[in-house]
Amino acid sequence: MEYTENTDQALGFAKQALDKMNEIGVPANPHNFTIWFHYFSGTYPDLKRTLDILLGNQQAFTETRNSEIFQKFFTLDQESATLHDATTRMESELARVMSTLDGADEDLSGLHVSLRDFSDQISKTDDKSEILALTTRMNAHVAQVLEGRSAVEDELKVSLREISELKDDLERMRREALTDGLTGIANRKLFDLELRKSSMNAMANGEELALLMLDVDHFDRFNEHYGHQVGDQVLKLVAVTISECIKGQDTAARYGGDEFSVILPRTNLENAQRLAEHICKRVSSKNVVNRSTGERLGKITMSVGVALFEYGEPVSQLLVRADRTLQEAMKNGYNQVLTQVDVTKLLN
Template sequence: MEYTENIDQALEYANQAIAKMRDIGVPANPNNFTVWFHYYSGTYPDLKRTLDILLDNQQAFSETRNSEIFQKFFTLDQESAILHDTTARMEGELARIVTALDGAEDNYAMLDSDLRNFQEKLAQGDQANDMTAIVDSLNGRIGNVLEHNSALEDELKSSIKEIDELKEDLERMRREAMTDGLTGIANRKLFDLELRKSSMNAMANGEELALMMIDVDHFARFNEHHGHQVGDQVLKLVAVTIAECIKGQDTAARYGGDEFSVILPRTSLDNAMKLAENICKRVSSKNVINRATGERLGKITMSAGVATFEYGEPISQLLVRADHALQEAMRNGYNQVLTQVDLKDSVA
């Protein structure tokens, strides 16, 4: 997890977290502090939604519940348990297939032996009654093999179906673990992984890497005036628009709250800026309508900051530059895109 908060912001979130834990009787241990710090920083929208529901319902934060929340959002324990269970089930199915094929091999070996014996007796010219007995025995053996093959086919089909279902379970687990619950695009966990991977690929291949940070202008005020359901509708609109504008190599993510990010491999600063301007323009061109009332809510504008990766630097510095460019765009009046070149003060 990379952080972009400055000292004052981090201190404010920390104080809010400690005060909240004291207020609801949650022990201020490191795990619980991590949960509530990120609740106030808005890093994990799904975490904030979960905690808001629990708070609204006046649920008690027991030691078990605190542990479950931490494990769900800040560890891979849940994914590991599902993966372990699925792997064990897949190993069981593969063992069944191997056992079934071993049985088929034994049957074929016995049939082969019988055929050789039959061939030898034919060569010896035995009496007809002996021949009849041999044919009856051979027919019985072939019948057993065919019957076993039919059962083997059914067993193989069953195992293949089970393995396909296990593959679907694994894929669903991967999507759920890496997808933002509201917008359907990448969550912060996947963003961190992809940004780290993209920076390593950029250095290894000598390619450019750009990062875009986007924030919905005055979103808190919009939420207060129109309600969270309409606000969620806007966030979905932004996510869909970003996804429509980017290429297959790019990664769009919900960075936190109303802030989005886009990782742009093999993209220059100039092209990243043009893409950010296009995204903001397309969002502002849409008329937002309250689905429940039909009320037209006007246009949504956004601000964006863009930065490029410098080989060998910590990822946190790239994040800070992009975030500072975004903050500068907002200070300058919103509804605009700025890049690291536009920053008044250099970022170390």
């Protein structure tokens, strides 16, 4: 990331950031400071727009929300740095392997020359003492090369183990980059990738594609009345329940905050609606219990919007249609499933 501010500008943005964080009760840690510094510097228009909406709606900047904002707008740089570090280490280990193998080849080449010379010298003498001396030197040379070969094997084992660990690190980083840290299901980044891929597959194969947008009804009351730990418990419970209801081809994701989404390849509107109703029924059958006190906190209900992909449209239009359907379900009394067809009827 490149910074174009001069010293005075940077100081000004920093002061504005700290003042605003203090005003709205956001802890001044490095991640939060990064968010609000860039808000005032205007570096990321999407970030500024997001924060303006939250401020305009007088939303609380909780620890979870701050973490989500940072993850959405700034983790790519961190992932790139981690990837660069892992790649550099991988290149270093591979160079060491090549160097080790080159050294082993040189030792073997030298041994080949020595054996040939030994054979020539043996053939030219009948002196037992000289033959014994030649044999002793040759044995010593062979032993030295074999010892070097053992060292090479040990060196290669170390390098291969390091490369294996790097591979595991990269795989873990890939999973973390695409997984929501709280709920363990797909995050917004993976959702966007899967939705684009699913829309392309649907058009290529002439198949249907449905999308569910789900929102936990009155989620703020869990946070406000019982604390954010209970709110997090609710989100985890919802994520697990959704995951239990879908098939292997489907993708459940945390879209943001208390909103979830499910991508349903090869699924028509009727079957998508049926699944949404099943999810709502399963979620409402769960009783939320405060783990620290054992108190029962009541049932969870959800509102769901169901939309169907239309060939050739941008996926953003599908998202808008699904979200508008969800908003109508919430406006119409919560705890219900509406499809895009239902919304059309309501608005006409």
